[in-house]
Amino acid sequence: MTITDDPDPARPGTTPPVAADGHGTDADLLAAVRGGDTGAYAALWIRHAHAARRLAYTLVSNEADADDLVSETFVKVLAMLRAGRGPAVVFRPYLHTTLRHVRHDRLRRDRRLDFTDDLSRFEAAGQFEDTTLARLERTYAIRAFTRLPHRWRLVLWHTEVQGETPAQVAPRLGLTPGGVAALAYRARERLREMYLREHIISTAVDPDCQRTRQLLAAYVRERLAVRARDTVDTHLGGCRACHRLRTELDEVNADLRMAPTPGCGTTGRRPRIRPTAGETSVGHPPITPRRRAATAAGTTVNSRRSGPSE
Ligand SMILES: [Zn+2]
Known part of the structure; x- marks a missing residue:
């Protein structure tokens, strides 16, 4: 074609x-x-x-x-x-x-090739389910969520998923409502960046490419300091592969405007990050989402190592 x-x-x-x-x-x-x-x-x-x-x-x-x-x-x-x-x-x-x-x-x-004369089970291959796509995006969102610091997960959980106001959440976190709002803002921004990182599948061997790709999500979110941004700009100017990746990430970032908090859907939709016992109250470690994410990670293509730790 x-x-x-x-x-x-x-x-x-x-x-x-x-x-x-x-x-x-x-x-x-x-x-x-x-x-x-x-x-x-x-x-x-x-x-x-x-x-x-x-x-x-x-x-x-x-x-x-x-x-x-x-x-x-x-x-x-x-x-x-x-x-x-x-x-x-x-x-x-x-x-x-x-x-x-x-x-x-x-x-x-490809990983589980088998050889058979029975093709009947592939006849439905043309039927593509939206749910599969949604599952992949949800996996990205959950993995990004589990990479956030504990306190940031809590504030997002209460404000984005439970729909509580900063004033309601403040006593639980020992913060003022303004402090909760500021923390939620930082947590949302970090979640978007981590979500973008999940979309980068990097097999680059060049150290400059590797470094650039680690910074690309923050670059697209305009969160890099001037010096780091200049370094990325310089590399992108001379590397077509990384430049293509940046263009693609720009598009995923544009998509985030329709669902500003990855995993939480758009207004009026049910949250995609599901409630779990571990995440619903302060003081209980949110173990379950991490376990779920670990399981999900084993089933996705994006099995590269994670970005820099917090
Ligand atoms: Zn490169």
Whole structure:
């Protein structure tokens, strides 16, 4: 399948109000695809395939595999749209998350290759479940959450998941309401950064690349000190692989605007980080989420070592 250059230079992860290619917005095209218009999906392909391919290159080592990954991803997303699921407004973040999932699925498949003449169990492979994608993102969120210091987890738990006010939480943490609000702010920001880190699958051997990738989440969140930021800028200027990774991370970061606290969904949704006995009160170590995260980590592609410890 041929991949054309991306004619849409819009900022990654956003949908232009009026598309430069004359095909309407992503939302228009998504609605048309759901209505059975195959041409609309071709327009989405032309608009987003180049960016998807850039992402694929950061995940696999050769051009053929990258093309293959992109093709399979578009097929799966089309199946989702035809089934009435998938995104309604913003296409690219969904496409990219699906691509990461497809990659993850392939790795898992490759690790447990078996040989059989019975292909019947693969016939349902075209049915792609939204729940799988949600599970992967939830895994990232839980792992990011468990990497936060204990006190930060507590404040997030009470304010973001339980929906308590700073005034309600203050006596439990021995802080003023203002102190709780400030702590919650820092904890949320750190959670976003850790969540972004979970998306980086780095196999780089170059020490400069390794250092840059460790700093990339903080860089994208604009949390680096000037000197560190300059160092990253310099490296990104001369390293295409890390530059591609940064572009991808920018897109995940843009997606965070729709769900500002990873794992807690958007307004009105049920929290994705589930309540557990260990996390519901001060004084009890939140062991269970850590155990759950450890279990989840063993089932995801992102099995790289974690970033710098707190
Ligand atoms: Zn690099």
